[in-house]
Amino acid sequence: METSPTSRCPRLHSQAKEIIYNVNRYFLDEKANGAPMLPTTQALARTAKATKVSKRTVRRICSKANQEWWSEAEHKKPIFHSPTKTQPTTVTNFDDFEKCVLRRTVLEFYERNEIPTLYKVTEELRDKISYNGSTESLRRVLLQIGFRFSHVDGRKFLMERSDVAVARTKFLREMRQVRESFENFVFLDETWVNQNYTVAKCWTDMASKQATGVKPPTGKGNRLIILHAGTKEGFVKNAELFFQAKNDGDYHNQMNAAVFEQWFKTQLLPNIAPKSVIVMDNASYHSTVLEKNPTSSWRKEAIKDWLIKNGAHPRDDMLKVELYDLAKKMCNGKKTYVIDTLASEAGHKVVRLPPYHCQYNPIELIWAQVKTYISKKNTFKVAELKHLVKEALSTVTAENWKQAIKHTEKLQEQDAKQDVAVERFIESFVINIEDSSDEESSD
CATH class of the missing domain: 1.10.10 (Arc Repressor Mutant, subunit A)
Incomplete structure (x- = not known):
């Protein structure tokens, strides 16, 4: 908030105007209600509701005003400061x-x-x-x-985005359905550990201003990629795979479909219980298409051959646009993946996580536990790091896995309920906007 040199009236910024608008709407709602929306004894909750700011933020602001910023010269009026402009811009x-x-x-x-x-x-x-x-x-x-x-x-x-919400809804519904038919669930994922990976903080000698213990080398060092899978009984036996890779960015660039498929066939499928549900994300090397669907760039004869191969009987006089349209209707956007086919042939089912929802995979919590162990014991030597990874994996118990799985199942239940609440509010919000335009103008 700034003060104009020609007037004592403060010049309000957009955020302050929005808060004033929110408070005014709150008072109007109370006027229409004929009574306070919340008990007058709940000052903090009333402030948060009126300003549309979280109670935690209201408590923080008021606490600082009471404890730090009182000014006797201004008759105990609190002094507030805008956030510093030195904060990172990116x-x-x-x-x-x-x-x-x-x-x-x-x-x-x-x-x-x-x-x-x-x-x-x-x-x-x-x-x-x-x-x-x-x-x-x-x-x-x-x-x-x-x-x-x-x-x-x-x-x-x-x-x-609707496509993200739809993918999440389909996943949550599919998980509810498979839990009724399957008892065994396998969760797989990849992670990485840098050679110089260590804890973010440690004790410091205040006299010398130096950290006690081993000082980590500069840079990240070489990278070790880890691929594994687990169930409620713990890590799948003989399924660990880790190898040293170049440190050239995202660890996903170090994996490829050939390595993953070989691991999937030789180390995972032979070691999991019959009729298991395998949960994984949509990384590109997890999603090699068994047979590509026709695109508009395909030649006419190639599209026709694909249709015949998939049981269609196109007429000889059909144009390319007609053949392509028929192919799109037949595939209906569905893709058949190599991994899904391998799992199905072995009697298992693959369920893929929705985009941007890795929190539904309990192995993410297990990786956090493994990395914490490594960070505390790392000696910054690649040869020893490999042994340390095995040691860290051995510390994860079946109980750790059960708790991680329970946590992700709880998240899924909460999100399913949340999606219903979000849909209900958005629909009512749009209706209210349309129906109350005249009332908004008069107010």
Whole structure:
């Protein structure tokens, strides 16, 4: 908030105007209700509800005002400061956990019957994960994980992409169905550990200002890729695979379909229980297509051969556009993957995670446990790191796996309920916007 040199009236920024608008709407709702929306004894909750700011943020602001910023010279009026402008302008390196928190934060707004805006989401993330980036950085991350911005009544708010929401809904429904028919579930994934991987913090000698213990080398060093799978009974026996790879970016670039398929056939399938459900993500090397579907770039004869091979009987006088249209209807966007076929032939079923939802895979929690163990004991030598990985894997118990699986199942149940609440609010919100336009104008 700034003060104009020609007037004592403060010049309000857009965020302050939005809060004033929210408070005014809250009072109007109370007027229409004929009584307070919340008991007058709940000052914190009433403030949060009126301003549409989280109770945690209200508590933090008021606490700082009471404890730190009182000014006797201004008759005990609290002094507030805008966030420092020295914060990083680009913070987009969210890990999987932070992306999960971000997604759930946005959708929780709909559960509370509030419209998620970029500013509101940013403020909540500052409390939840100490996010110190700009709103523009957060905008980029939101777009990366499947959100988009929509305009309603002149205001911009966040909406999850329909394809992401549909994929999640299908996955949750499929998991509910397979739990009725299958008892054995296998969860697989890859991760990586750098040679110089270590803890982020350690004790420091205040006299010498130096960290005690071994000082890690500079740089990340070589990279070790780990591929494994687990069940409620623990890691699948004889299924571990790890190898040294070049440190040239994302570890997914080090894997390929040939390595994964060989591991899948020789180390996973022979060692899992009959009639298992295998849960995995949609990494490219997990998703090699058994037979490609026709595209518009195919030659006419190639499309015709594909149709005949798949049981169709195209007429000789059909044009290429007709053949292609018939092929699209036959495949209906479905793809047959090599891995799915291998699993089906062995009596198993593959279920693929929806995009941007790695939190549904319990092995992610197991990897966090393994990496924590490695970070505390790493000696920064590649030869010893391989032994340390085996040692870390051996510390994971069946109980750890059961707790991780229970946690992800709970998340899935919560998200299924959340999707219903989100849909209900969005539909009512759109209806209210359309039906109350005259009332908004008169107010």
